[in-house]
Amino acid sequence: xxxxxxxxxxxxxxxxxxxxxxxxxxxxxxxxxxxxxxxxxxxxxxxxxxxxxxxxxxxxxxxxxxxxxxxxxxxxxxxxxxxxxxxxxxxxxxxxxxxxxxxxxxxxxxxxxxxxxxxxxxxxxxxxxxxxxxxxxxxxxxxxxxxxxxxxxxxxxxxxxxxxxxxxxxxxxxxxxxxxxxxxxxxxxxxxxxxxxxxxxxxxxxxxxxxxxxxxxxxxxxxxxxxxxxxxxxxxxxxxxxxxxxxxxxxxxxxxxxxxxxxxxxxxxxxxxxxxxxxxxxxxxxxxxxxxxxxxxxxxxxxxxxxxxxxxxxxxxxxxxxxxxxxxxxxxxxxx
Numbered sequence: 547x548x549x550x551x552x553x554x555x556x557x558x559x560x561x562x563x564x565x566x567x568x569x570x571x572x573x574x575x576x577x578x579x580x581x582x583x584x585x586x587x588x589x590x591x592x593x594x595x596x597x598x599x600x601x602x603x604x605x606x607x608x609x610x611x612x613x614x615x616x617x618x619x620x621x622x623x624x625x626x627x628x629x630x631x632x633x634x635x636x637x638x639x640x641x642x643x644x645x646x647x648x649x650x651x652x653x654x655x656x657x658x659x660x661x662x663x664x665x666x667x668x669x670x671x672x673x674x675x676x677x678x679x680x681x682x683x684x685x686x687x688x689x690x691x692x693x694x695x696x697x698x699x700x701x702x703x704x705x706x707x708x709x710x711x712x713x714x715x716x717x718x719x720x721x722x723x724x725x726x727x728x729x730x731x732x733x734x735x736x737x738x739x740x741x742x743x744x745x746x747x748x749x750x751x752x753x754x755x756x757x758x759x760x761x762x763x764x765x766x767x768x769x770x771x772x773x774x775x776x777x778x779x780x781x782x783x784x785x786x787x788x789x790x791x792x793x794x795x796x797x798x799x800x801x802x803x804x805x806x807x808x809x810x811x812x813x814x815x816x817x818x819x820x821x822x823x824x825x826x827x828x829x830x831x832x833x834x835x836x837x838x839x840x841x842x843x844x845x846x847x848x849x850x851x852x853x854x855x856x857x858x859x860x861x862x863x864x865x866x867x868x869x870x871x872x873x874x875x876x877x878x879x880x881x882x
Contacts, residue, residue, distance in 0.1 A: 554757045554806050560750045562802045567794060571832055574801035577808045578833035586866040587858065588642065588811060588836040590675075591635035595623045595663070596647035600679075602714045604702075606739055606771055606779045609648040622647065625659055629666045639865050640839060642673035644698065644735075650714070651680040657688055664692040675735055675765075680715070680723045686730040696765060697727040698735035704751025707744045711779065717755075728761060733872075737767035737815070740799050741791030742779055749799055757806035764872045765836070766803055766810045770796055770817025791817075793825045797832050804833025809871040811836045823857055830861065 562570065578584060598609045598619035611619075632643045645663065652660065660678070667674045675696035676689065689697065701720050702708060708717045720736075727734055738752050756763060770791050775781065803812050813836035814821075814829055821829075839854050858864070 550762060550808055551806075552758055552760065552762070554754060556750055556754050559754050559757070559802060559806060560747070562805060563746060563750060563798055567798070570798060570801045571828070574804045574832045577805050578835070581809045581871050582833075582835050583866070583868070585863055586835065586868075587830065587863050588813075588866040588870070589638075589640045589839050589854075590642040590644055590813070590836060591632075591638070591640040592644045592646065592838050593628065593631050593635075594648070595628055595645045596620060596649065598648055600648040601650050602679075602712065604712045604714075606702075606711060606742060606777060608777055608780075610777070619648075622656055622659060625662050625666065628663050629670075632667045632670060632672060635839075636670055636672055638839065640672065641866060642675055642696070643667050644675040644677070644696075644838075646677045646698075647679070649679040651682070652678045652685060654685075657685060661688055661692040664689065664694045668693045668695075677735075680719060681726050683726055683729075686726040686732065690730040690732050694732050696733045696735045698765075698767070699723050699727065700737050700739070700767065700769075701752065701755055702738045703742060703744050704748040705755060706751055707742070707748040711742055724759070724763075733764040734759075734761070735765035735767065736763040737765075737769065737803075737813070739769045739771050739816070740796055741771035741817070743783060746795075749795075753799070753802050753806055756803075762807040762810050762872070764810060764870060765813060766807055767813040767815040768796075768800055768803060768834070769815040770821070772817050772820075790820070793821070793828075796821075797825065797828045800829045800834050801832035809875070811870050811872075813837060823860070826857060827861055830863065835866070 600609045600611065602610055604610055628645065635643050664674050673695045675698055676694060677698035699720055701717065702711060705717045724734055724736055736756060740749065756766060771779065800812060812834045814826065814834045815838055818826065818837065837854065
């Protein structure tokens with residue numbers, strides 16, 4: 547069970563979801579301990595370097611031009627301002643600095659500034675991650691040459707549910723960009739959103755899509771939907787029981803992600819600010835070992851540094867400083 551596989555079937559993944567909860571957590575914790583330090587959590591910071599005005603119609607996103615969420619479109623941040631934010635994040639203990647731009651795809655005219663940002667953050671000794679939308683082969687190569695460590699491009703949900711949430715692109719567009727990122731030699735960060743009104747079978751399909759990629763993503767963010775007023779899903783789910791994913795079901799998703807992608811970093815992402823300490827603790831038991839710190843995630847609220855520090859102290863967790871297992875394995879293979 548602890549060895550990475552890329553041939554998972556939907557039936558096998560569905561069977562994991564159906565295990566008694568305590569048995570599922572036991573199996574996930576066993577897999578986690580085989581590859582990761584169980585008492586360490588990677589601290590990451592996420593900054594919106596270009597907010598709003600995205601032409602995509604993702605039903606969950608407050609940054610879409612289709613949303614009436616009150617988010618104002620901004621231009622790409624000044625390079626120096628981004629680097630200042632990165633330095634502050636490093637001082638607070640973050641190992642990875644993630645940057646997001648609300649684009650369908652970056653324009654070639656924006657790439658020199660993006661390259662300068664990547665080089666500047668890397669020079670601080672931090673891991674770099676960017677999410678800029680779809681990439682051309684040339685853009686992927688430019689990011690790789692600049693030294694980008696990770697590229698985030700979430701698949702969001704199952705292939706079947708995807709078209710219900712987004713119409714301006716296809717799931718295959720997402721997978722094509724992940725392929726370009728992998729080809730260029732950049733580590734992949736890809737996960738999704740739980741609680742959009744999808745079914746258990748959709749959650750099975752979401753995990754199955756990631757776990758059967760030729761190489762597992764080095765990083766798998768698991769988000770709980772933050773239903774924002776003015777977005778399609780936010781308005782649709784408002785004041786319904788589906789407005790918040792069941793805590794136990796969310797932990798099940800984390801556990802199944804850990805079992806099927808044993809060496810990946812599994813990150814608790816959006817929605818954590820509304821989770822109880824007990825739910826977060828169960829997620830760490832189930833194999834989550836990365837979080838976003840700070841008060842804000844792009845445009846959504848986050849738990850905050852002080853709250854995170856208190857929780858980690860209560861649980862006896864410390865900030866991770868070593869390299870992630872999949873990256874360490876790749877470096878060892880390259881050296882040989």
